[in-house]
Amino acid sequence: MGSIFLPHLRSGWHVDQAILSEDDRLVVIRFGREEESQCMIIDEILYSISEKIKNFAVIYLCNIDRVPDFNQMYELEMGDRQLEPFTIMFFHRNKHMMCDFGTGNNNKLNFMIRDKQELIDIIETIYRGAKKGKGLVVSPRDYSSIRKFRS
Template identity: 65%
Template sequence: MSYFLPHLHSGWHVDQAILSEQERLVVIRFGRDHDEECIKQDEVLYRIAEKVVNMAVIYLVDIDEVPDFNKMYELYDRTTIMFFYRNKHMMIDLGTGNNNKINWPLEDKQEMIDIIETIFRGARKGKGLVISPKDYSTRHRY
């Protein structure tokens, strides 16, 4: 759990965060604050927050505290990152088949910055789906 990134404590707060931001991307990490994967992800998000402040605002939501979106966004993974721009859900093709969210901890700061920048640039051009700068289809080695 990151104490340095803002937490949203109700469904209303999540909605307001998404609705009120008009110029930047809204990045929301859904998960359990005490989960090991969430802690790793929060650390990366905290470290990049200053670098992406002109492009994005980052929020954290504990899915146990705010269960309102669990079914709507299918938040069943340990950590999930979703992106919104001007009240629109932004999708990113990561090569995994799930274009709605990132549902694993991205531990590389530069990769996360690149993804946020790619989505931000695409969103400003009016695109609802952008292609990831890196293909994650071979992330798992079987």
């Protein structure tokens, strides 16, 4: 249901424009397939926090089948196989923001976070780091012990 209310980026041009158009806020893009269960869950969580973070972040959704432009570049798929149920990436002033979650992958958030405040804290930490000119920030929590969710 959350995917109905959040804005969808319907082409590579729209993704680029979303990243380029924000001068101050963090751009949060969820890449995935909204019909998959894990993606539906994270979309609900993203929608539920969107109003709370609107002053410092904006959330967009991008279906990797309809917009395959970034699948190789952001390592979202290998061949025709999606690597994770979803991938969340962060951008600030046309710069890809990285976050050390303790998982070994600083480029993206690709694991389930069900706690809304926890996700708000991550987004806010990345935003604060971006405002200070940092390209890499450390997550407020270490996720090195998480297990990957697979449908």
